[in-house]
Amino acid sequence: MATVPLLSDEEASAEALAVFDDIRATRGTDYVNNFWRALAHDPARLRATWERLKVVMGPGSLDPLVKELIYIAVSTANGCEYCVHSHTAAARAKGMTPAQHGELLAVIGMAMQTNGIVTGLQVPVDDSFRA
């Protein structure tokens, strides 16, 4: 259970509902996931988070699917169960193949492994990296 109630459409304020409607229109689905329903207690913060997410995760110099993979990587390193599930679903909706998912996990594992070894060894940064 969440530490706050998840607000249904009926319980959400008009301001929050307007954000839900934009989420629905942007994603082309009627479904509004739990994260937004938990945020809806504070409509201003709900809107700010959603507006920022649209900008950050939208098309740019990186592909939206690549952005989802990066999101999964961060969420995995931080151990955020919800975020891993929601962004794995989002990546699949954007075309992530099983092979890509497998390679993503392999890179995450490799990075975690060397992060640990490097930190245990306290390897000093090479001058050549600083440019």
Next chain:
Amino acid sequence: MATVPLLSDEEASAEALAVFDDIRATRGTDYVNNFWRALAHDPARLRATWERLKVVMGPGSLDPLVKELIYIAVSTANGCEYCVHSHTAAARAKGMTPAQHGELLAVIGMAMQTNGIVTGLQVPVDDSFRA
């Protein structure tokens, strides 16, 4: 300073030197960075790590540059200074533009932010994500 000495070519064993040589040949540079010199105390582990890295970070269903971005994301979430520096350098060598770097950081920041909010809210995973 590292918790172990970094081995120069002169100090490394023949077995470790052979890995250094493969690193040089694979990357087309004479430079062997500190991580490998710290690992060289145990040539078998040095080789296993390098061989695995070549497989994981090489071409596949994900582009090598995308893999570097994922590596940076994990290393950032884990706070590994050396890894952030070395893989940012590697990503640049593979063509990462300043705009891509900026978007990478924006996605990392967004993921970190929502990871924190989701965990603080303990949002339950939507059934629709479980498929």
Next chain:
Amino acid sequence: MATVPLLSDEEASAEALAVFDDIRATRGTDYVNNFWRALAHDPARLRATWERLKVVMGPGSLDPLVKELIYIAVSTANGCEYCVHSHTAAARAKGMTPAQHGELLAVIGMAMQTNGIVTGLQVPVDDSFRA
């Protein structure tokens, strides 16, 4: 399920029960939460942890409610589900309002976001901070 059994009052030793009783008296409730029941296998450690907690979380130069907010912040960053739930409940019992909870989460999210961006950028510490 826990990695050790949770001890009921009947299963706890006399030494552990004495700590349970102090928890009850201090909090003015008959309820002893699972954390203490899991710790009760080692009554000396149970007592040391409880005695320390009373000192650290009690009144001082910081308000007990503020201390709970700090506790939630750390627990969130560390991804400790149990701790987030137990200290959110404790903060509510000490008077945390929904608005304060919302602002706590906003600060946690902001800090997580900039932690990630700063680490990805490896921003050097300003001399002016070192005083």
Next chain:
Amino acid sequence: MATVPLLSDEEASAEALAVFDDIRATRGTDYVNNFWRALAHDPARLRATWERLKVVMGPGSLDPLVKELIYIAVSTANGCEYCVHSHTAAARAKGMTPAQHGELLAVIGMAMQTNGIVTGLQVPVDDSFRA
């Protein structure tokens, strides 16, 4: 060294300089710290981050000093050296006393300790916390 150059006033764009000026005016100091100079490569992101920070860290139902303490707590759990330094300086500027700093660290330490023990024990969340 940062992974990007820190932009001086001379190197920053007009758009970035406008944010620098707002930082100066808001804080009543001519000094603009390194974080903003590293972000200045992308003026839109610089502005979005600064505007959001002003809202989140400003007065509300939580005191601005309390918000700084929460920020330090998160930054400490995430191991962000820069953030610990910058927000410890900010907390002092907002009146944090040595005694408050000491208690903050004690709460952080206590939370870290029980986060570890709880996770190692996998203590199940009490039903009574879910409300």
Next chain:
Amino acid sequence: MATVPLLSDEEASAEALAVFDDIRATRGTDYVNNFWRALAHDPARLRATWERLKVVMGPGSLDPLVKELIYIAVSTANGCEYCVHSHTAAARAKGMTPAQHGELLAVIGMAMQTNGIVTGLQVPVDDSFRA
């Protein structure tokens, strides 16, 4: 639920089944735990992970039980619920006593606590440690 299906013996490829069989033979049990069934979608990665695990966790200059304790410590700090459960079970199978388990948790808690305090204080590394 996992983000990928767990493969039964019937669903696994011949290559994956061969790894399952080696897991069974090595451990002297018919049971293959969920981690390997989730990895089985990519038999090459399944084999590489299992082969590496056998080498790393096998006898050497550190006792296999000590290695399990270290594994639990890392998994706890990273908040990996599955890993804490699986390696606590493995440590018990290798002879971990309740007293050893209690001391392990006490050391983890002590380390977490001082990690937090040291990071909050930004204590500089003593020259005497660098040798």
Next chain:
Amino acid sequence: MATVPLLSDEEASAEALAVFDDIRATRGTDYVNNFWRALAHDPARLRATWERLKVVMGPGSLDPLVKELIYIAVSTANGCEYCVHSHTAAARAKGMTPAQHGELLAVIGMAMQTNGIVTGLQVPVDDSFRA
């Protein structure tokens, strides 16, 4: 630089000096490392931390060297540079060999790797582990 001054023997209070003296006597060295000098601003907390450390890290059902290895593992996963250096030095002082250090790092790396893969896969805990 630390976020608080490190107190010399001359600057420390009589109460803090008494703890310094016990550290010296216990370790058989005149050297008091920076962590204790940073904690010395609050003599009560200094004493509580030192007394607890002596109990937790002293002989018991786990060997003091094994406890240092566990401490390094946690500190590495948490990215605490100071703690990695100080406890690596402590482990060496208690007899850690280069081969043991290498195996410790290999186990840390393996655990980090599988922590990441397991979290990315969200592998459900096997019923057989819950006992």
